Amino acid sequence: MDKKIFVTQPLLPALSDVEAELAQIWASKWLTNMGAKHNELETKLKDVLKVPNVSLFNNGTIALLVAIKALNLPAGSEVITTPFTFAATPHCIAWNDLKPVFCDIEPNTMTIDADKIEALITPNTSAILGVHVYGFPCDVEKIDAIARKHNLKVIYDAAHAFSTEVNGRSIGTYGDITMYSFHATKLYNSIEGGCLTYNNPDLVRKIYNLRNFGIRSEELVEEVGINGKMNELQAAIGLLNLKLFKNEQEKRAKVKAFYDAGLKDVKGIRIPQMPSTATNSYQYYPIVIEDDYPLSRNEVYEKFKEQNILTRKYFYPACHDYECYKNDLAVKLADLSVVDDLKNKVLCLPYYGDLEEEVQSIILNRIKYGFRS
Template sequence: MNKLKEPVYVTRPLLPDVNDLYLEIQEIIESKWITNHGQKHNLLESKLEKVLKVPNASVFNNGSIALLTALKTLDLPRGSDVITTPFTFAATPHCISWNGLKPVFCDIEADTMTINAEKIEKLITPNTSAILPVHVYGFPCDVEKIDEIAEKYGLKVIYDAAHAFSTEINGKPIGNFGDVTMFSFHATKLYNTIEGGCLTYNNNELKEKIYNLRNFGIKNEEEVVDIGINGKMNEFQASIGLLNLKLFKKEQMERLKIKNLYIEHLSGIENIRIPKMPKNVTDSCQYFPIVIEDHFPLTRDQIYDKLKKCNILTRKYFYPICSDYRPYTNLKSSSVANLPLANAVKHKVLCLPYYGDLNSEIIVEICDILKSFSKIPLKILAN
């Protein structure tokens, strides 16, 4: 295995043409309006409503503040429980905790690694106020079952769709499920505004509340009506967002080609599983995770280290899982007995490099390296 001259990263940000960006910035500078619900901010919101096919989209300076605000908007009783998944990024349980709520971890599905809807019901108590599922890697949660449970027990549902930009389930856009959905527009996401995010929701009555909460709770020059925060997206972020809206579909097409190439070259390898997007779902193309099963000659960590030595930088995404984080280890729901699948998968999953202009020769090289690992005799590994 030769070390590649340049590092191959797990992702690269989608970026607009510098001349197009220059024109956008020129307009901002001339307007002298650089933040606080500017023209580009407002235009981005209306364009996102069309692209995501949702009645309401409110943009934020990042996805975490958007998620914090979503939870605050729904007025969940302080100290109540929010059922969520441990197989997610730190922001998901942290936003629950920052709202004075308690995360309760629920195990995941083997195939899609999303929250196991069947197990949610067993975790519900009189103290449960909401469910916060994550469409991890763009795999949609079992939205029908989750909606059914929420209705039965009178719970709110906030979806974390940080990985699922533009995903549709049976033709229904993903931002239409639950009470509120959060999208992240961080640089590592398929569609980015450098840092950024948005909330989508069907209930028009939430619009004013979200607007106020995003701006310190200020309703007008003389009234502060809520304990808000500064969640405003500035005009520079919004202009990147407007330009990237024109580019993300092409990026998705390129990523789909890459995914197919990976599948073509990896599918014969025993004990490497490629989680499949269900047929009725449009793929956001956010990540390309593989699962290294127990009988593969090398462990996920050994593969990660060996690829790193070749300058191929994969991600153990998600390892550790949130129930392993110090603030959460004492929770009853963090026990391994409660989360057997999440605790097994965290040692097996690996996200491979995945972005539009990733060279196909490099993809084949990565697959060839993995193929060569699959031929290592198990007894050599034991030494």
């Protein structure tokens, strides 16, 4: 390829629309601190995400940090989570002075294996943090039952699951709090940004405080908060992209159908399947390169790279391999055999609405014919 093909391309509103938004912001002279655009986006997202409460943030990581903080988990307690995720997930647990306990994953959806959670529960466990990785939903019903039985809190990282529904219900209504990321690489973006969604109205005040230095009013600082506020420029991009994301999903659905049809009978290539109860966010297109494919995942990655096609080894290394976690005794003793297998086999293919059909065909044929041509 003459030009580099990236794994994704950001959803971008028309520049003229951005200019019109900027003109309004300039006229208002209000750039941040829960401004008009911020409040409009918060209201609109309740409808789009079909959730009762939304709190916007400057990025998904700060949102997740605050979500964990808001639940007042006992100091030093354990949070059971998946190692097959982006660094932010376990780091947010650790930054809250809690201990991430890594659980193995389920081979199809690659989300935390709900059947392996109970064996990891100790008197010190306070919460479960699941990730709807690539947009595949965790087994939310099973996790909910475990949490109720053991009196645990449940947090979800839905950074990849914008608009996902399970059994006709928004993914953002499961568990105690759900985090969405609106980073530029996400299906729906506000350049950087994110939000928390939750059912419990008592959390509104708590989360507002935590993302705004604990400040309630000019002379009242109620608690120890940080700065998690989304600014007006981010919110304006978010408002414009709200009008565009469905069309992007439709375009990605076509790319998916093309990849699916072309790859379904290729020996050694497995396409993880969305459960029939869930809708697709169209965030990523992961394939699993099994042992009976002629090349390893790393070889496929390198072959594509030589041709200027940049796939991603999401998630390699897995989080339990990081320098900051790997020496923990529990990590050394943990059975993470599924994740240790899949971290060497999963590859995310270029996946965005404007991916040219010619490029899609090249990608498909390279995989189909084992890079022989």
